[in-house]
Amino acid sequence: MAAASLARFLRPDQCSIRLVESAEIGIVGVGEATVPHIRFFNQTLGLDEADFMRKTHATFKLGIEFVNWARLGDSYMHPFGDYGRPLRGVKFHQLWNRLRLVGDTNPIDDYSLPIEAAKNARFAPPTNDPQSPLAGFGYAFQFDATLFAPFLRAWAEPRGVRRTEGRVVDVTLRGTDGFIESLTLASGEKIEGDLFIDCSGFFGLLTEKSLHTGYEDWTHWLPCDRAVAVPCESSGPLLPYTRSTAHGAGWQWRIPLQNRTGNGHVYSSQFISDDEAAATLLKNLDGKALAEPRLLKFVTGRRKKTWNRNCVAVGLSGGFVEPLESTSIYLIQAAITHLIELFPDRNFDAVNLDEYNRVMDLEFERVRDFIVLHYHATERDDTPLWNYVRNMPIPDSLAYKMELFRERGVVVNYRVGLFYEPSWVAVYVGQRILPKRFDPLLDDTPLDELRRHTGALRAAVQAGAKAMPTQADLISRHV
Amino acid sequence: MSEAVRNIVVVGGGLAGWYAAARLGHAMRGRKITVRVVHAAAPGAEADPLDVFCASTLPGLPLAHAELGRDERAFMRECRATFKLGTEYRGLTDPARSYLLPHGEIGARLEAVGFHQFITRLAQSGRALDLDEFSVPALAARLGRFAHPSQDARSVLSTFEYAYHLDTQAYTRLVRGFAQSLGAVAVDAELAGVELDADGRNIAAVRLADGQRIAGDLFLDCSGARAALLGEALGVPFDSWQSWLPCDRAVVTSVAAFEPPAPFTRVSAEPGGWSWQAPLRDQLVQGLIFDGNRVDADAALGKVAQSRPLALRFTNGRHRELWRGNCVAIGAAAGFLEPLAATGLELINEGVTRLVALFPDRGSAVVMANEYNRALGAMYDGARDFVLLHYLLSRRAAAPWNGPPAAALPPSLARRVEMFRYRGRVVLNDDEIFEEPDWACTFVGLGQRPAHYSILADQLGDADMVAQVAKIARVMQAAVQKLPPHHLYLDRYLA
Numbered sequence: 001m002a003a004a005s006l007a008r009f010l011r012p013d014q015c016s017i018r019l020v021e022s023a024e025i026g027i028v029g030v031g032e033a034t035v036p037h038i039r040f041f042n043q044t045l046g047l048d049e050a051d052f053m054r055k056t057h058a059t060f061k062l063g064i065e066f067v068n069w070a071r072l073g074d075s076y077m078h079p080f081g082d083y084g085r086p087l088r089g090v091k092f093h094q095l096w097n098r099l100r101l102v103g104d105t106n107p108i109d110d111y112s113l114p115i116e117a118a119k120n121a122r123f124a125p126p127t128n129d130p131q132s133p134l135a136g137f138g139y140a141f142q143f144d145a146t147l148f149a150p151f152l153r154a155w156a157e158p159r160g161v162r163r164t165e166g167r168v169v170d171v172t173l174r175g176t177d178g179f180i181e182s183l184t185l186a187s188g189e190k191i192e193g194d195l196f197i198d199c200s201g202f203f204g205l206l207t208e209k210s211l212h213t214g215y216e217d218w219t220h221w222l223p224c225d226r227a228v229a230v231p232c233e234s235s236g237p238l239l240p241y242t243r244s245t246a247h248g249a250g251w252q253w254r255i256p257l258q259n260r261t262g263n264g265h266v267y268s269s270q271f272i273s274d275d276e277a278a279a280t281l282l283k284n285l286d287g288k289a290l291a292e293p294r295l296l297k298f299v300t301g302r303r304k305k306t307w308n309r310n311c312v313a314v315g316l317s318g319g320f321v322e323p324l325e326s327t328s329i330y331l332i333q334a335a336i337t338h339l340i341e342l343f344p345d346r347n348f349d350a351v352n353l354d355e356y357n358r359v360m361d362l363e364f365e366r367v368r369d370f371i372v373l374h375y376h377a378t379e380r381d382d383t384p385l386w387n388y389v390r391n392m393p394i395p396d397s398l399a400y401k402m403e404l405f406r407e408r409g410v411v412v413n414y415r416v417g418l419f420y421e422p423s424w425v426a427v428y429v430g431q432r433i434l435p436k437r438f439d440p441l442l443d444d445t446p447l448d449e450l451r452r453h454t455g456a457l458r459a460a461v462q463a464g465a466k467a468m469p470t471q472a473d474l475i476s477r478h479v
Numbered sequence: 480m481s482e483a484v485r486n487i488v489v490v491g492g493g494l495a496g497w498y499a500a501a502r503l504g505h506a507m508r509g510r511k512i513t514v515r516v517v518h519a520a521a522p523g524a525e526a527d528p529l530d531v532f533c534a535s536t537l538p539g540l541p542l543a544h545a546e547l548g549r550d551e552r553a554f555m556r557e558c559r560a561t562f563k564l565g566t567e568y569r570g571l572t573d574p575a576r577s578y579l580l581p582h583g584e585i586g587a588r589l590e591a592v593g594f595h596q597f598i599t600r601l602a603q604s605g606r607a608l609d610l611d612e613f614s615v616p617a618l619a620a621r622l623g624r625f626a627h628p629s630q631d632a633r634s635v636l637s638t639f640e641y642a643y644h645l646d647t648q649a650y651t652r653l654v655r656g657f658a659q660s661l662g663a664v665a666v667d668a669e670l671a672g673v674e675l676d677a678d679g680r681n682i683a684a685v686r687l688a689d690g691q692r693i694a695g696d697l698f699l700d701c702s703g704a705r706a707a708l709l710g711e712a713l714g715v716p717f718d719s720w721q722s723w724l725p726c727d728r729a730v731v732t733s734v735a736a737f738e739p740p741a742p743f744t745r746v747s748a749e750p751g752g753w754s755w756q757a758p759l760r761d762q763l764v765q766g767l768i769f770d771g772n773r774v775d776a777d778a779a780l781g782k783v784a785q786s787r788p789l790a791l792r793f794t795n796g797r798h799r800e801l802w803r804g805n806c807v808a809i810g811a812a813a814g815f816l817e818p819l820a821a822t823g824l825e826l827i828n829e830g831v832t833r834l835v836a837l838f839p840d841r842g843s844a845v846v847m848a849n850e851y852n853r854a855l856g857a858m859y860d861g862a863r864d865f866v867l868l869h870y871l872l873s874r875r876a877a878a879p880w881n882g883p884p885a886a887a888l889p890p891s892l893a894r895r896v897e898m899f900r901y902r903g904r905v906v907l908n909d910d911e912i913f914e915e916p917d918w919a920c921t922f923v924g925l926g927q928r929p930a931h932y933s934i935l936a937d938q939l940g941d942a943d944m945v946a947q948v949a950k951i952a953r954v955m956q957a958a959v960q961k962l963p964p965h966h967l968y969l970d971r972y973l974a
Contacts, residue, residue, distance in 0.1 A: 009591075011937055044591075089506065089546070341592075342904070343934040351901045400849075407846045410837060414909045440838045443483050444510045 001041070001329075002197050002314050004156040005336045008045055010343075012160045018191060019156075020183065022167040025201075032145035032262075033061060033242040033255050033326040035418065036080050036138035041333050045155060053479045055151050057258040058143035060123045060240045060471055062114035064325065066430055068246040071379050076107075076430030077115045077241065078325070081126075081137025082422050084111035084457045087450070092457075093425045094439040095450055097409050101438050102447060108429050110458050113137055116465035121237035123471040133464040140326070142242060142255045144262075164191065168200075171210040179310045179348070180206060194346055195310050197339075198317040202298050207306075207313040214304040221372045221395065222300035223271075223388065224250050224322055228278045229264035229294050233287030238472040244324060247280055248272070248383040253323065258475060260290060266322055271385045298322075302364045307356045310348055312339055319364050324374055327367045330418055334363045359416055366417035369398040370427065377402070377431035402433060409435035482841040484696040485512050489663075490670060490685060490708055491701030492518035494530040494647055495810025495827050497655040497663075499699050502831040504661030505547050506838075514663040515693060516655075517670060517685060527703040528791040529811040531731050532818035533647045534764045535563065535744040535757040537825040537912070538582050538640035543832075549657070556973050557653050558645040559759040561740040562625045562965060564616035566821065569747040571925060572874045578609055578924030579743065580820075581616035583639030585916045587951050592935035595919040597948060599903050599932035604941075607928070610920045613948075615639050615955050620743040624962035625969075635958045642821070644744065644757045644764070666693065670702065673712035681804035682708055696841060698806045704793060706812040713803050719796040722886035723867050725879055726752050726795070726817050730779045731766035732788040733759075739966035746819060750774070750877040755818060760969065768817055770879060793817070797859045802848040805841075807834055814859050819869060822862045825912055829858055857910040864892040865913045865921070871896065872925035903929035 003019045010017070042052055052058065063079035084092030096108050109115045114137040117123060127134045157163060166185035174181045182192040198206040207213045219225060234256065243254040250267030265281035272280075278293045302319035306312065313319075314335040321327060342356045376394050380386035394402075404410040405428045411421045428434075442450070487503065489496045500516050507514075544554060554560065565581035586594025598608050611617035616639040619625060629636035659665065668687035676683045684694040685708075700708035709715050721727065740758035747754045752769025767779045771792075780788055797814025801807065809830045816822050833855055837847040871888065873880040888896075891908070895918070898904045905918040939947065963971075 009935060009938070014934065014937060340935065341933060342902070345931065349901065351897055355898055355904065355906070403846055404850055407843050408837075410847070410850065412850065415907060416909075437482075437840060437843055440483060440840050441506060441510070441835070 001152060001332050002199055002336050002339075003161045004045055004152045004159075005041075005340065007156050007159040007161050009340050017161045018193070019161055019163045020166055020168060020185065020191060021163065023165065024167060032148070032329060033064070033142045033253070033323070034140040034329050035326055036140045037330050037333055037418075038140055039138075047155070050479050052151065053141065053143070053258075053475070056141075056143035056147045057260075058141045058479075059238060059256055059258055059475065061140040061142045061242060062118040062123065062137070062240045063242075065118075065241055065243045066246070066374070067243060068380075069244075069251075069374060069378060070430065070432040072382065074430075074432075076426070077109055077112070077118065078423060078426040078430065079112045079114040079118070079137065080139055081112060081114045083108055083425065084454065087445075087453050090439055090441050093429075094409055094442065095454060097435050098438040098442045098445070099447065099450055099454065100434070104451070106454070106458065108425070111454070111461060113461050113464045114139070116461045117468050118239065118241040120465055121239055121470050121472070122465055122468040123240040123474055124468040133460045134467070139240075142257060142262075144257055164189070168205060171206060173210065177309070178211070180210065195312070195344065198311055198313045199315050201316045202320065204303065204313065204317040206311045207303055207308055207317055211308050211311055213308045213313070215299070216301050216304055217299055218301040218321075218368060219299060220392065221368070222322055222375070223268040223385065224266045225297065225299060226269050226274065226277065227264050227266045227296045227298070228274065228281055229262070229296065230281060230285070230292070231260045231262055231290045232285040233290060234259065234261050235287040237470065238475070240471045242326065245284070246380070247284075249277070249385045251324065252281060252284055254286075258479075261285075261287060264323075266324070268385055271383065302361070302368075305353070305357050306335065306360045306364075307339075307353045310344075312356075314339070318360070321364065321367050321371050324371050325367070325419075327371075327418065331363060331367065334418075335360060338363075362416045363418070365395070365397065366414065366419070369395055369401065370419050370423070372398055373402070373427055373433075374431060377428070377433045379432060402428075406433055406436060408437045408439065484838070484840055486695045487512060487514045487697045487699065488685060488693055488695035489514065489516040489699040489701055491699075491703060491810070491812070492516050492655070492665065493527045493701060493703065493810070494533055494651045494654070494824075495527075495703075495812070496699070496701030497651055497658050498824075498827055499701060499809045499831050499834075500658035500663040501654045501661065502543070502547070502828075502835065504658050504663050506835045508661060514658070514661075515666050515695075516658070516663055517666045517668065517687065517693065526789050526791065527811055528729060528793045529703070529815060529823050530647050530651065531729075531766075531789060531791060532821075533645075533650070533824040533827075534759075535566070535644055535755075535818060535821040536642040536823075537821050538642045539825050539828045540642055541640070543828050547657070552973055554653065555643070555969075558643075558649040559761060560643045560645040561758055561760055561969060562742050563642040563644050563744060564620040564625065564639065564742045565614075566744040566746055567620070568869070568924060569745065570875070571748050571869055571880060572872065574875070576926075578920070579611040579614075579617040579620055580917065580920050580924065581611060581614040581620065581639065582641055583614055583616040583916070585610045585920060586613040586948075589947055590935050590938040592933050593903070593905075593915060593919065594951075595923065596903055596933040596936035597939075597944060598923070599929045600936045600944070601948065602928050603932070608948075610923045613951055613955065614920075615959060616641070618955055619959040619962055620741070622959060622962075623739065623741055623965050624959055625742045625965040626962045635954050636962075644740070644759055646759055646762075666691070670707055673708055675712060680713070682712060682806050696805065697839070700806055700808040700812040701810050703811045704815060706798060706808055708806050709798055709801075709803060709808040709812055713806055715798045715800045715803050717794075717796055717798050719794055720816075720863055720867075721794055721796065723884050723889070724795040724817060724863070724870070725770040725772070725884070726768050727793060728771040728774075728776060728779070729766050729768045729791040729793070730776070730788045731755075731764065731791065733762045733764050736761055736763045739964065740969070742965040744821060748873065748875060748880045752879070753819070768819075773878060795863070797856070797863075800848070800852050801830070801855050801859075802834075802851045804848075805839075805844055807851070809834075813855075816859070816862055816866055819866045820862065820913070822866070822912060826859065826862065829912065830855055854910045857908055858912055860889070860891065861908060861911045861913065864889060864895060865917070867892055868896070868918075868921060869925065872922070872927060874926070900927060900929060902931040902933065
């Protein structure tokens with residue numbers, strides 16, 4: 001992704017771009033779920049959606065279902081879209097909350113077209129007309145990351161990216177200032193460069209092993225440190241959403257692709273052995289496993305400086321906030337976008353690096369808070385993991401946000417960062433963080449009026465979803 | 480609900496007080512609430528400087544009016560209002576130099592990067608262009624032309640917003656009438672005292688000179704700079720910005736206009752301060768804002784001459800908290816910023832908007848106050864940075880236009896300046912009144928050319944870039960030529 005973006009945005013006479021990769025080192029990812037920003041990335045490169053979907057076995061994604069998170073037996077969805085519509089300037093979730101507090105039981109999911117469509121395995125792209133019932137939502141993709149990389153390679157190489165197959169065996173630093181001067185490959189080839197982008201994954205070959213940048217460990221907030229992944233045969237309707245099911249010591253993802261389903265169990269090794277974790281995964285597949293389970297180890301957290309000297313860490317080398325909200329690819333995109341906006345010259349002035357790190361820190365921390373919310377806001381007390389996360393101290397920035405929502409349904413908005421108001425509402429409500437009070441603007445609004453308004457919205461959601469084709473139909477016709 | 484806030488007491492019947500009463504009344508229509516507005520001003524008291532300076536506004540106001548469902552024509556007639564496309568700044572760096580800060584976009588988005596990056600690239604090859612040459616509202620303003628923005632997003636005439644110049648006394652009457660039509664009650668008495676509750680964090684009641692005692696659930700302190708409730712009674716400290724922004728006095732007057740009204744505000748550097756002109760339909764509001772230690776007030780009064788000039792005193796700064804307990808300060812009771820960037824009514828407007836969004840009941844006030852103080856405090860500080868920037872980058876011989884103030888800059892502003900100088904990047908916080916085009920245009924207008932430009936601006940070849948930039952200027956110039964003169968448009972629109 002980094003090489004393709006740089007090739008797209010930099011003139012070939014300004015920069016030469018080389019990419020070093022080794023077939024001996026695998027790609028993490030067995031089915032990758034994304035957020036709607038991926039479409040912007042694809043559009044920027046001018047990728048054809050149908051071609052991309054065909055070549056990466058992609059499916060559409062309208063959101064994520066969370067099962068067993070706040071309580072065993074619970075299920076909610078975080079959709080890519082708004083809930084309902086406001087009434088006289090009062091936000092929809094406040095209307096919903098007003099009725100909830102007098103005992104109405106319609107879940108907030110009933111007011112989301114992408115949720116209703118997703119539950120019925122239906123999909124249609126949103127329209128541009130804001131008045132249409134088929135507007136107000138977005139979509140992303142679920143695809144095979146091991147196929148996306150060659151797809152991007154095929155795009156990037158004709159546009160000047162020079163790829164070298166090889167394993168880096170040595171990194172030479174400049175004596176004067178410790179900047180990276182060159183890489184030495186197993187073949188003996190030396191590759192020099194001005195700027196190095198470390199996409200080596202968790203390992204942090206350049207940023208950590210050579211530059212010793214340091215890592216801020218978030219395990220105390222996000223204790224999962226391993227994942228075991230396995231694909232399985234597809235079964236049932238082709239669902240346009242990712243499912244995340246909480247287990248005793250972690251959670252399991254289910255990512256439907258066109259041809260198979262990606263599965264993985266993310267867990268904390270403090271609370272479960274690798275063998276037990278793999279067994280739990282295999283027991284909870286909805287089709288026949290297609291490979292041996294693969295084990296991945298990680299430490300949640302963030303590189304202390306994702307840009308250090310002349311090395312920018314993009315992807316897992318920069319930080320890892322576990323894939324619960326499909327943020328990995330978004331954070332790659334953010335790193336690349338900010339890098340291009342702040343593209344350096346050879347002086348690598350501190351003012352520029354500081355600005356990049358300031359913005360990337362915000363990106364990481366705001367994603368982190370959102371993920372921590374899923375764990376901390378639970379009532380589960382059936383296993384040590386849930387007891388730990390329920391009681392752990394959380395970041396002040398998250399505690400502040402939660403208090404405002406719990407009090408009166410207020411969502412704190414910000415300029416830099418991924419998740420906006422509807423996403424926070426979805427997860428607060430789904431995790432049973434429910435406002436104690438209602439918006440005082442609704443004090444004297446007759447409940448009948450609110451119910452008429454919400455009833456019409458529910459009906460519109462039902463009708464809108466019914467008008468959509470099934471995702472399986474749509475894909476077989478257009479992809 | 481027993482904890483509902485039903486009883487709102489607004490202390491201060493100036494522009495801020497009545498504006499807040501009107502907006503709250505509108506947001507709460509259908510609710511059983513009472514809004515009482517206490518006229519706190521003693522007879523013969525000085526006018527609230529903030530009210531006076533609200534004559535020049537920012538584009539949040541037309542939006543607020545639309546939300547209130549107000550008829551623009553009726554409002555403009557009653558307030559003798561004119562349209563405002565921006566502000567002209569004269570002589571801040573050089574006596575002969577001026578630039579126009581427009582309410583709108585700069586240039587067009589080429590190659591996914593801010594247009595000003597191309598202007599930096601051109602400047603580095605020896606063609607120093609101003610950003611206001613690539614702005615429809617700036618070009619139109621200089622030609623004295625105006626029409627409402629086009630609704631067609633493809634049209635170059637859709638790339639701007641507008642604000643108003645208005646008669647603040649007439650506007651106060653107008654919002655007062657609107658507030659009263661929504662049920663607000665005027666209490667015509669002077670404030671005599673404030674009663675706190677037992678723990679001293681909330682206001683229980685205000686006592687009036689005529690012996691009345693008015694209890695309330697929520698108190699809006701719109702008492703002007705004295706901040707009778709938030710400052711005097713609750714003891715929230717005021718943080719002065721005077722070491723950065725030394726102006727503390729003003730004289731303002733209205734004179735008959737001899738020329739058709741310009742669709743922009745004029746700001747001109749003067750020794751010891753600056754002069755201000757906001758054109759109404761048939762009058763010109765003009766003033767001198769100055770540092771009382773450098774300019775003799777009598778001399779200043781002489782300069783603006785004529786009809787009963789107002790002499791005003793103020794201190795730039797804000798209260799450390801803008802909402803404490805059950806008391807929210809709006810207007811000068813919250814903070815004061817000299818009108819260099821026309822922030823007066825916009826900050827009032829933002830304050831009321833946030834108050835409505837975070838409207839408390841008696842149990843939730845503390846949590847809501849924290850968020851209000853965070854967000855609105857950031858807006859005040861961002862606006863302060865923006866105003867201070869003009870002094871910081873000034874280059875005249877006479878104070879206060881002789882460059883950086885002696886006091887160390889607020890770190891937030893230092894970072895903004897550093898990043899713009901370095902590569903034309905505008906650093907924005909989560910809550911801001913001024914956005915990227917405002918900052919970029921001001922930096923460039925004040926003579927700052929970034930050392931580097933975005934590599935994205937190198938996407939186009941030299942000839943291609945020059946052609947595209949020239950084309951944008953041509954399209955904009957052709958478009959504004961077709962606009963009617965501002966005064967004719969006003970005559971027709973308000974006929």
